[in-house]
Amino acid sequence: xxxxxxxxxxxxxxxxxxxxxxxxxxxxxxxxxxxxxxxxxxxxxxxxxxxxxxxxxxxxxxxxxxxxxxxxxxxxxxxxxxxxxxxxxxxxxxxxxxxxxxxxxxxxxxxxxxxxxxxxxxxxxxxxxxxxxxxxxxxxxxxxxxxxxxxxxxxxxxxxxxxxxxxxxxxxxxxxxxxxxxxxxxxxxxxxxxxxxxxxxxxxxxxxxxxxxxxxxxxxxxxxxxxxxxxxxxxxxxxxxxxxxxxxxxxxxxxxxxxxxxxxxxxxxxxxxxxxxxxxxxxxxxxxxxxxxxxxxxxxxxxxxxxxxxxxxxxxxxxxxxxxxxxxxxxxxxxxxxxxxxxxxxxxxxxxxxxxxxxxxxxxxxxxxxxxxxxxxxxxxxxxxxxxxxxxxxx
Numbered sequence: 001x002x003x004x005x006x007x008x009x010x011x012x013x014x015x016x017x018x019x020x021x022x023x024x025x026x027x028x029x030x031x032x033x034x035x036x037x038x039x040x041x042x043x044x045x046x047x048x049x050x051x052x053x054x055x056x057x058x059x060x061x062x063x064x065x066x067x068x069x070x071x072x073x074x075x076x077x078x079x080x081x082x083x084x085x086x087x088x089x090x091x092x093x094x095x096x097x098x099x100x101x102x103x104x105x106x107x108x109x110x111x112x113x114x115x116x117x118x119x120x121x122x123x124x125x126x127x128x129x130x131x132x133x134x135x136x137x138x139x140x141x142x143x144x145x146x147x148x149x150x151x152x153x154x155x156x157x158x159x160x161x162x163x164x165x166x167x168x169x170x171x172x173x174x175x176x177x178x179x180x181x182x183x184x185x186x187x188x189x190x191x192x193x194x195x196x197x198x199x200x201x202x203x204x205x206x207x208x209x210x211x212x213x214x215x216x217x218x219x220x221x222x223x224x225x226x227x228x229x230x231x232x233x234x235x236x237x238x239x240x241x242x243x244x245x246x247x248x249x250x251x252x253x254x255x256x257x258x259x260x261x262x263x264x265x266x267x268x269x270x271x272x273x274x275x276x277x278x279x280x281x282x283x284x285x286x287x288x289x290x291x292x293x294x295x296x297x298x299x300x301x302x303x304x305x306x307x308x309x310x311x312x313x314x315x316x317x318x319x320x321x322x323x324x325x326x327x328x329x330x331x332x333x334x335x336x337x338x339x340x341x342x343x344x345x346x347x348x349x350x351x352x353x354x355x356x357x358x359x360x361x362x363x364x365x366x367x368x369x370x371x372x373x374x375x376x377x378x379x380x381x382x383x384x385x386x387x388x389x390x391x392x393x394x395x
Contacts, residue, residue: 006034006359007032007033007034007035007356007359007360007361007362008033008034008356008359008361009030009033009034009035010034010035010359011034011036012030012034012035012036012085012086012178013035013036013037013038013083013084013085013086014027014030014031014035014036014037014038014084014085014086014087014088015038015040015080015081015084015086015087015088016037016038016039016040016061016088017040017087017088017089017090017091018088018089018090018118019046019047019048019090020048020090020133020134020163020194021053021057021134021160021163021164021167022090022118022162022163022164022166022167022170022194022197023088023089023090023118023170024048024053024054024057024058025057025164025167026088026118026166026167026168026169026170026171027061027088027170027171028057028058028059028060028061029167029171029354030086030171030174031059031060031061031364032060032352032354032361032362032363032364033354033356033361034359034361034362035086036062037060037061037062038061038062038063038064038080038373038377039058039061039062039063039064039368040064040065040066040077041063041064041065041066041370041371042065042066042067042068043065043066043067043371043392043393043394043395044394045065045370049370054367055341055343055344055347055366055367056347056349056350056367057367058367058368059339059349059363059364059365059366059367060363060364060365061367061368062368062372062373062376062377063368063369063370063371063372063373064371064373064374064377064378064392065370065371065374065392066378066391066392067391067392067393067395068099068100068101069099070390070391072383072387072390072391073390073391073392074099074100074101076378076381076383076387076388076391077101078100078101078105078106078109079381079382080377080378080380080381081101081106081109081110081113082109082110082381083380083381084110084113085112085113085114085178085187086113086114086115086116086174086178087106087113087114087115087116088116088118088170088174089115089116089117089118090117090118090119091117091119092119092120092128092129092130092131092132093117093119093121093122093123093124093128093129094129096117103115103117103189107187107189110187111185111186111187112181112185112186112187113187114174114177114178114181114187114188114190115187115188115189115190116170116173116174116177116189116190116191116192117189117190117191117192118166118169118170118191118192118193118194119132119193119194120132120133120136120137120193120194120195121137121140121193121194121195122191122192122193122195122196123191125193125195127140132194133194134160134161134162134163134194135156135160137162137194137195137197137198138156138157138160138161138162138198139154140195141162141195141198141199141202142198142202143157143161143162143198143201143202144156144157161197161198161201162194162195162197162198163194163197164197165196165197165198165200165201166192166193166194166196166197167197169192169196169197169200170192173190173191173192174190176190177190231280231284232244232245233313234287234288234291234292235288235291235292236291236292236294236295236296236299237292237293237294237295237296238295238296240296240312240313241312241313242291242296242299242300242310242311242312242313243310243311243313244256244303244308244309244310245308245309245310245311247309248307248308248309249309250307251307252306252307252308253305253306253307254306256287256303256308257287259299259302259303259306259308260287260290260291260294261290262286262287262290296312297312300312320336320348320350330351333351334351334352334355335350335351335352335353336348336349336350336351337349337350337351337352337363339363339366340366341366341367342366342367342368342369343367343369347366349363351363371392374388374392375388378392
């Protein structure tokens, strides 16, 4: 593991039994704030272990394996849970109770344990007993129905919004419970779900789409037919691209048409969505031709000098500096890290997205090999090498 200064969660031990994006990323945030996170997997490994994203999402953790259906493995895990501050699991409601590691069983042994659950659906939901993952939660929560796209009807969201929202809910709930424990001396059961994550976003953007006006589809559509944001992407000279904004918050000095050398000023950018389709169809081709003749950096400089918001559209490799030298701005912000992965070699990864003035967060090592810390962790709770081999064996 990489040596790092003590983070704000130094001394907090987290057992990570989660599968899926929400658990992996949510717990990673805790790990890189200093928590000792132990990833607990079955002997053959988590079903998602080969998924590329987990090479990043499970970094800064330790790894153990255990067969919870083996009596020795169950006993060892319970003893490990006695040493933990937090346990995170993403099983369907009732599964951990059947395994003998549910909240009531572990809390009776360790009253200070904060036990966090994040299944697809919350306990009591009509779909809680079914297997679920992000795309199905998108479907059952109304998100796919509400998302305008390249045609009328439901649209699959490529960004896994239920998981990404739950990824933030999970550590915030855990941290709140840890704060409450300082006052009460006792842990508690913290519950959220992918479905509740979906509602976190939906409550902010909900619209009755079947009765929406054309303005809703014109303003929200992201792909085809193109809406206002899509139409503000322009190709410039040399095969480069820019995205202008419909608002900058500043009064423009020159209009964009004057900057582009066009003989008229059709409208300011904020009025563009309000133009009739006929007006937009007449103006857009002339603007596109003028943009395509303009040199990108000079155009951006002139737009900004005249209070227009504009940004270069760059590929991810350029944004992150994945080819050649790392992006100096991201390096200065601590957002680029070179990680020596034991299986993938030298990798360029996004760094830690939180900064603390006195107790710095830090990337604490690459993703561990499966079961890399079996001897170390299980040995701490009194297991012999023979016992460890027995309940970590792939059957």
